[in-house]
Amino acid sequence: MKEVAKYLIKVDAEFKDGRIVPEIPYEEVMRLVNEPNIVIIKTGIPETTLRSVITTTRAWADSTPLAEGPDTFDNNQHKQRLHIAKIQQAPQLFHDHTFDALLDLDESTRQTLLSVFNPMRQFWNDLTGNNEEYGIRKGQPYFHPQVTHYPLGGSFFGRHWHPLNPQKVGTILALNQYGKDYTSGGTGYVINDHIVETEGYQDMGDIILFRYDLPHWVSPSSFADRFSWDDPAGRWVAILPFYDPWAKPADKDEPQGWKAQIQTAKNTSPEVAV
Template identity: 90%
Template sequence: MKEVAKYLIKVEAEFKNGQIVPEIPYEEVMRLVNEPNIVIIKTGLPEATLRSVIDATHTWAESTPLAEGPDPFDNNQHKQRLHIAKIQQAPQLFHDHTFDALLDLDESMKQTLLGVFTPMRQFWNNLTGNNEEYGIRKGQPYFHPQVTHYPLGGSFFGRHWHPLNPQKVGTILALNQYGKDYSSGGTGYVINDHIVETEGFQDMGDLILFRYDLPHWVSPSSFADRFSWDDPAGRWVAILPFYDPWAKPADKDEPQGWKAQIQAPKNATPEVVV
């Protein structure tokens, strides 16, 4: 375990018997996340497994019509996200592949995706004390496996946030390599008014963990490159949200902001804001 920057900690792990096993107990990992810190787990997932997810997802999207209507949260679809979120006013430009009905995919595609999502699911269960499986359960939280592509040439995701529960800890797995497959763009966070940028710190196979109510964003890829929806070049990540899509959404105001909600010590002189 090593602190590589303020609020940014790397934890070694090994990929053993299909599971991500950290060098420190899961309870200690979760404690670090909740302090809060951004924790990067060096999972040891094989490069061939990670790249197969990119290749399979790109091939699947080429033969699957783009989704354009509201998300039903009960199918497998891909969408070119290019809008501003209504509640949080977060602009976004990226190619989203969502697999809510992961178990309904053809066997080859399903097994390829499960090569990363099963270790991620088991790791999240170990962190949070849950024992959740895949499957759509309306009226209850469930997993929403996603493979996200940030094309070269200006893709990004503006500053946004989520309710803490039931997810508790966010997971972002790097499917390809910074400095080789892409050279700009990474996930940033705010902790106690301090900006934490992970660009350049997350390698292929690294799993970023973060307290789920931290404000965060994805920095733009360089405009020096030409943008294309069809070109698979760029940053690819796998994420595994766990939530009820019909429940109350995130508040308009940042949930922990790490500013307005921080309580001043007793007997302290209040700060005057002008």
């Protein structure tokens, strides 16, 4: 475990029998997240596995018409998101692939996506003490696996936030490599009025963990590049939200209650290696 910047901690892990096993107990990982910190888990998921998810997602999207209407949260779809969220007023520009009905995909596509989403699901369960499986359950929270592409040339996701529960901890898995596949764009956060930028700190196979009610965003990719929806270059991530899409959405005002609710435990925290 190593603190690499203020509020930014890297934790080594082993990828063993399809599970992500961190060097410290899951309870300790969650304590670090809730202090709060941004925790980057070095999962060890093989590069071939990660890149196959990108290749498979692109092939699936090539054979699947773009979604145009409102999200139904009960299918598999991809959408070129270019709008401003009504409640939070967060502008968006990215290509989103959402697999709410993941189990309904053809065998090859399903198994390739599950090669990362099953370890992510189990890891989230281990962190939160849950035992959730995939499947749509209207009126209840369920998983919404997503593969998101941020093309070169100005893609981004504006500052936004989520209710803390039932997700508790957000998960962002890097499917490709900063400095090689893309050179700009990363997820940023606000902790105690301090800006935490993860650009350049997250490598392929790393999972960013964050307390789910922290305000956060994805910084723009460089406008020096020409934007194209069809160019696969750019940042690719897999995320695993867990929520009830018909429940009360996030408030229009940023959540600041966590500042008073969270105890930093500075005097009781074990020393972090630097």
